[in-house]
Amino acid sequence: MIRRFIGQFFIVDGFTMIGLLFPVEFYSETKSLFLLGVISGIYNLLNALGSYIWGYLIDRTRLRKEYAILLSLLGICVGVIYHQNKLIAYELSGFVSALDGPIYSAIILETIPQERLLIENTRFSQISLAGNITGSLLSAFYPNDYMIIGFFTISLLVNVIHIPKYDGGINFDAADRNKMLKLLYIPVISFFWFNLAAEIFYTLYVPLNYLMGNPSFIVFISYSLLYFIEELTYSKGLELVKGKEEYFMFLVIFLRSLIILTLIFIIITGFKIHYFVMLFFLTFGPLFPIYNISFFSVLIKGLRRNKATIIGIFNASEDVANIAGGFLAGSTNNIAVNYQIAFYSFALSMFLLYIYLAKPLRTKAS
Numbered sequence: 001m002i003r004r005f006i007g008q009f010f011i012v013d014g015f016t017m018i019g020l021l022f023p024v025e026f027y028s029e030t031k032s033l034f035l036l037g038v039i040s041g042i043y044n045l046l047n048a049l050g051s052y053i054w055g056y057l058i059d060r061t062r063l064r065k066e067y068a069i070l071l072s073l074l075g076i077c078v079g080v081i082y083h084q085n086k087l088i089a090y091e092l093s094g095f096v097s098a099l100d101g102p103i104y105s106a107i108i109l110e111t112i113p114q115e116r117l118l119i120e121n122t123r124f125s126q127i128s129l130a131g132n133i134t135g136s137l138l139s140a141f142y143p144n145d146y147m148i149i150g151f152f153t154i155s156l157l158v159n160v161i162h163i164p165k166y167d168g169g170i171n172f173d174a175a176d177r178n179k180m181l182k183l184l185y186i187p188v189i190s191f192f193w194f195n196l197a198a199e200i201f202y203t204l205y206v207p208l209n210y211l212m213g214n215p216s217f218i219v220f221i222s223y224s225l226l227y228f229i230e231e232l233t234y235s236k237g238l239e240l241v242k243g244k245e246e247y248f249m250f251l252v253i254f255l256r257s258l259i260i261l262t263l264i265f266i267i268i269t270g271f272k273i274h275y276f277v278m279l280f281f282l283t284f285g286p287l288f289p290i291y292n293i294s295f296f297s298v299l300i301k302g303l304r305r306n307k308a309t310i311i312g313i314f315n316a317s318e319d320v321a322n323i324a325g326g327f328l329a330g331s332t333n334n335i336a337v338n339y340q341i342a343f344y345s346f347a348l349s350m351f352l353l354y355i356y357l358a359k360p361l362r363t364k365a366s
Contacts, residue, residue: 037330
């Protein structure tokens, strides 16, 4: 079973290297927070567009192996372009990488028996995580354009050999999706502001390291550790938040807001914390699994239908938030001011979440 997902390890390797190497190199050359925000915003815009287009095509067609092979082929093209023009390849990777999640998720749901779904999905997540970690470490210690092309080439061979040829199901219901959106608009907006603030934080992490006088490899090491800690957090998260989901949602927003305020204070006072900036990053990032598990546990509690539709709606909200966050992170060249935008975004997210949870009778979509 697991062999059909090995190709995804190499795909994630390639896209992780592109996604980390170029922004760091770009900022080191331009030192422009505005331009960094622009390229991040365009990347997220193309990623959101890709999520919609690829998801639509997968839902409306029965092709599965064909799209997995197409993903590898497009990855090779992006790798070749990256060797010639890193900016164009970086932006294109936003669109192409958006195919990764939908196609492999469809293959998992349609080829794995229900009784083994949880186990195989966990293994799939571990493979993806291993790709993130490997790509991050290679970005730090052995950045190589040809290696990126090689990873996508290996994924093509694995996908051709190991992904089965079959006709998938057609899953498309626009009316059902629109109905869910009307019923859940408050938590959707809260989720938007939460992710917008997070995107600003992650976009600013590169210039923050330069401001603290850190070498670029600190960014790559930080992401390697982040992926590892996040996986541990997910494995313990369900047990941790059970019965206390609402408490942990507000706690995560509060702690992330506190981290933002602390960074604003450090920047304004001119205090250099150097490598200790990693501690803020490695606290901020792993809080997300706790929030994510709590948020969706509360949201879909008691629902018998439409869970996939609801998740799709919130994924779209996150995509739009990433676009806006990327652009807002570069709205000024003052990092402290941009962190303030993130802080107010978290505050607004908490306020809207409180309104939704405080309703005596919540409207539930079934």
